[in-house]
Amino acid sequence: MENILGIKITEARTKLGLTQDQFGAHYGVSGPAIFKFERGYVKPSLDLWMKIAADCGIAEKKAVLLWIKAKLPQQYQSFIDLSATAIAEPFAVYEKPVRPPYARIGDQREMRQRLADDPTLPPGMRAMFADDEFWALYRPTGEEIQKLVEMFRSYTDARESLFREALRLIRDFIRSQY
Known part of the structure; x- marks a missing residue:
């Protein structure tokens, strides 16, 4: 099973040149918690993931989809397509069409x-x-x-x-x- 969130967390931490303890302290969690997130043993809460994703420059909608995909069992993960226009062009997909008054x-x-x-x-x-x-x-x-x-x-x-x-x-x- 691919550990999407762990990969992103590891990339962000190494890019900043921080240890797991230092990175965890920045978000109010322990170094061992970051280790578990990176390895995929545990998934971070949505709130924590959104903070990390924001600091990594991941768009909010994409971050939510990544988190949901990571929480799904392997056989259902393919149902979420992260390359969809919902991520590339969020306003075109999520904006309500203007209705004639x-x-x-x-x-x-x-x-x-x-x-x-x-x-x-x-x-x-x-x-x-x-x-x-x-x-x-x-x-x-x-x-x-x-x-x-x-x-x-x-x-x-x-x-x-x-x-x-x-x-x-x-x-x-x-x-x-x-």
């Missing part, structure tokens, strides 16, 4: 156009938004549309009728006095 749109035609142009909406929801009868009967507000999209965007297999029911439920909650 439907609640701020007052013009129904503009809202319909924006909804029609949104490729992230599920097919059933897009079909509902494309239906002229839906707009004539329901006359949804921007706030209702925003809540519907935020809450039910992930239901990709839902039918149009289920999204209509969801909109009714949202409308009841918004209009009620709780």
Whole structure:
């Protein structure tokens, strides 16, 4: 079993030219503890590892993934790919995509156009938004549309009728006095 954390700790300690006792004193642990970390007998706590990783110049997200990978049994360690874009480009992966602020749109035609142009909406929801009868009967507000999209965007297999029911439920909650 590869000792990822131990290798990184050894590299950091030798790069600084410190003994295990000196290195351990810097982090508030004993020299024998550093010896055990380096050999892979014991894994450091996440807090201790994050301090060491920060001093080694390892990005926070990569440090967490390294620690998790080291804690996993050998057969599962391959599940964590450290070369993924999650480490190379953290903002591209972890940033939430900007959602259109439907609640701020007052013009129904503009809202319909924006909804029609949104490729992230599920097919059933897009079909509902494309239906002229839906707009004539329901006359949804921007706030209702925003809540519907935020809450039910992930239901990709839902039918149009289920999204209509969801909109009714949202409308009841918004209009009620709780």
